[in-house]
Amino acid sequence: MRFAELATRNFKEMLRDPMYMGLEIGIPAGFLAIFWSLGRNMGDESFLTTTMLVPGVAVFGFAFLLMFSAMTLARDREGALLSRLLTAPLKPRDFILSYSLPYIPMVILQIAVCFGVGALLGLEMPGNAGLVFLVLLVMGICCVELGMILGLLFNVNQASAVGSIIITLVALLGGIWIDLKVLGGVFYDVGNALPFAHATSAARDIMMGASFSSIAPDFYWVLGYTVVFSALGTFLFRWRMVE
Amino acid sequence: MSYMPNRNRFAIQTFSLSRKFGDLVAVDGIDLSIKEGELFSLLGPNGAGKTTAIKMLCCLLKPSSGTATVMGRDIHENPMAVKQIIDVSPQETAIAEHLNAWENLRLIGGIRGVAKKEVKKRSEELLEMVGLARRAKGQVRKFSGGMKRRLSIAMALVSDPQVLFLDEPTLGLDPQSRRGIWEHIAELKGKKTIVLTTHYLEEADALADRIAIIDEGKIVALGTPQELKDSISDMRVMVVKAKNLPSDAIEGLKEIYPEVKVTEGGIEIRAKELSFYEIVDYLRPRGVAIQSTSLKQPTLDDVFLHLTGKELRE
Numbered sequence: 001m002r003f004a005e006l007a008t009r010n011f012k013e014m015l016r017d018p019m020y021m022g023l024e025i026g027i028p029a030g031f032l033a034i035f036w037s038l039g040r041n042m043g044d045e046s047f048l049t050t051t052m053l054v055p056g057v058a059v060f061g062f063a064f065l066l067m068f069s070a071m072t073l074a075r076d077r078e079g080a081l082l083s084r085l086l087t088a089p090l091k092p093r094d095f096i097l098s099y100s101l102p103y104i105p106m107v108i109l110q111i112a113v114c115f116g117v118g119a120l121l122g123l124e125m126p127g128n129a130g131l132v133f134l135v136l137l138v139m140g141i142c143c144v145e146l147g148m149i150l151g152l153l154f155n156v157n158q159a160s161a162v163g164s165i166i167i168t169l170v171a172l173l174g175g176i177w178i179d180l181k182v183l184g185g186v187f188y189d190v191g192n193a194l195p196f197a198h199a200t201s202a203a204r205d206i207m208m209g210a211s212f213s214s215i216a217p218d219f220y221w222v223l224g225y226t227v228v229f230s231a232l233g234t235f236l237f238r239w240r241m242v243e
Numbered sequence: 244m245s246y247m248p249n250r251n252r253f254a255i256q257t258f259s260l261s262r263k264f265g266d267l268v269a270v271d272g273i274d275l276s277i278k279e280g281e282l283f284s285l286l287g288p289n290g291a292g293k294t295t296a297i298k299m300l301c302c303l304l305k306p307s308s309g310t311a312t313v314m315g316r317d318i319h320e321n322p323m324a325v326k327q328i329i330d331v332s333p334q335e336t337a338i339a340e341h342l343n344a345w346e347n348l349r350l351i352g353g354i355r356g357v358a359k360k361e362v363k364k365r366s367e368e369l370l371e372m373v374g375l376a377r378r379a380k381g382q383v384r385k386f387s388g389g390m391k392r393r394l395s396i397a398m399a400l401v402s403d404p405q406v407l408f409l410d411e412p413t414l415g416l417d418p419q420s421r422r423g424i425w426e427h428i429a430e431l432k433g434k435k436t437i438v439l440t441t442h443y444l445e446e447a448d449a450l451a452d453r454i455a456i457i458d459e460g461k462i463v464a465l466g467t468p469q470e471l472k473d474s475i476s477d478m479r480v481m482v483v484k485a486k487n488l489p490s491d492a493i494e495g496l497k498e499i500y501p502e503v504k505v506t507e508g509g510i511e512i513r514a515k516e517l518s519f520y521e522i523v524d525y526l527r528p529r530g531v532a533i534q535s536t537s538l539k540q541p542t543l544d545d546v547f548l549h550l551t552g553k554e555l556r557e
Binding site for chain 1 (some may be wrong): 298301326330331332334336337339342346353354355356398
């Protein structure tokens, strides 16, 4: 359990960074309030209902988490601290766990903020809350694992730039504000190949009362990406451990 | 029980250890044998290959060819076993900025598998030793450069490593902070094997049992500080304090005496045969106002200049 000490340090670094914590809570809460207000003014025909917005904004918020996790790892890599840590007898999977585990409470916090703000805005959820949580949790972990990959491949500036591109990609192709079927063509194919729209769609369907079996293909699609990103991250860490 | 070095055994041995980066040969086939408990210094200018050598010994960098053992464990074949018994204070300040001093020590102790009780006990001792006991709970991002370096050294000691690598531990610090860190390093002498890289010759001279002078990836001289100085004992060093020293006068002097070093307020000339009159007669007609001349004992700087033709701080 040597990695637990490093995971604790990474968690504390996050908690002690007021800007990070502000964005962590402010981004989902702010986006949810803005789009809810927009939807209300658009009238009853609007796509922007709380049931549609809450899971979508949660997935969108994870894209920011992806960028932050990538930048944290890239920053440690650029500084001498990671070099020092790499001289300790830790294995690549210990490092990946140390850097990704602290983000799981943040994923849970974002989900809680989205549903808390959603409840204030009148969210009603006839479906299974536990299943919604599970789908979003896996999507959040998937984003953190992708963040690890970016943090291992790029420096801080590059990770920030690539992270911003992914945030835009999630906004456009994550089925959050725009239905993928409306986009159509190659955009539909790309969006459908990525995990984000699957998570958004699965969470929405469950919230509206769908069973797990009906969203299982979407869930396993997201889970598959999470496993692949996690394995790739561990492989990249092994490669980075000895330059 | 704490580790006690055995002076009859080698802690580190390198065998034609080399590392290339593309066409650049950073470390060029170095062979070293460092005894347990020895404070061994790698002395050389920036880019000489000191940090690359340390990184290979710490298993952070794979050698292009050759290998090394640390306490009998091969860096190629058994890097995890090497990592169990070493620790390092890197050149840059490698600390977690949002943690306090105490938490930084606990982090390193924890990832190196030291029991919590032991980490607590050692941290108290180490913070006392480096003079940070009163700032143990202060966030380290508010520490001065010297305080961060002292903490960095304490972090490298919390696991009580058998072999300690100190990479430029006083780089960029003011003379007072530097001397403070020297005192801490001197306290460790004989208690563990220490490999210290530096480009401050005073540091190597004051602390090291033996020094390897490294230049362009190669070991150009090896011995105790006194042995290295004795190796040029037949050399004489004349210190000339002067005003209005034009560069053409210095260049002209270099044609007579190849080893001329420009210092603050004058020059130093090294040669086996030095003629006071010849130097004065050369400089005066060129408008140089000589304030004083004196002879001095060769220093490690002189050894380095003699061996490599360049100065340590070039």
